[in-house]
Amino acid sequence: DRGASYCVNWSDIITHQYYYFYIDAKDGHMSWASYSGVELSDAPLAEPGRIEEQIPVLSERAEKFMREEMRETCDEMYVSYLLCQDGKAERQVSFYLTEEDGSAWEVTYLWDGTLTEIDEKKDFPGKENGKAVELWNGEEYTEVREVFRKIR
Numbered sequence: 001d002r003g004a005s006y007c008v009n010w011s012d013i014i015t016h017q018y019y020y021f022y023i024d025a026k027d028g029h030m031s032w033a034s035y036s037g038v039e040l041s042d043a044p045l046a047e048p049g050r051i052e053e054q055i056p057v058l059s060e061r062a063e064k065f066m067r068e069e070m071r072e073t074c075d076e077m078y079v080s081y082l083l084c085q086d087g088k089a090e091r092q093v094s095f096y097l098t099e100e101d102g103s104a105w106e107v108t109y110l111w112d113g114t115l116t117e118i119d120e121k122k123d124f125p126g127k128e129n130g131k132a133v134e135l136w137n138g139e140e141y142t143e144v145r146e147v148f149r150k151i152r
Helices: 048-068
Strands: 005-012 017-024 030-035 076-083 092-098 104-110 115-121 132-136 141-150
Touching: 048 076, 048 092, 048 104, 048 115
Parallel strands: none
Antiparallel strands: 005 017, 017 030, 030 115, 076 092, 076 141, 092 104, 104 115, 132 141
């Protein structure tokens, strides 16, 4: 479902860490990568104070990673996460680093700073601040709100 790309998988059977790299078949650049060594469902929710504390730290980490490891720079940066009714944030936070051509890189972290995914978006995603989202927790749906805002 990722178009004309090759998928390279690497797994460490001792630590149960899995890595997936999608390579564009046309020009050979890495179009998507993920790390699944940490089960997202086991990651803790973020308390309200932790959310605002971690956003600047993780956004700087995302920008540094893109600049130093991926050799990509960005024009603007946005943050996106899901906020529960009790004020806690769902298990991960995404940063969108936009480029002049309208594309964006999505860099996703757990709140503890674990990098879980890097994804190249051809078109900047149509996120909406305050949008209601229903999540299935294995027993029932719960409603959360999407937080989406520009941070730089």
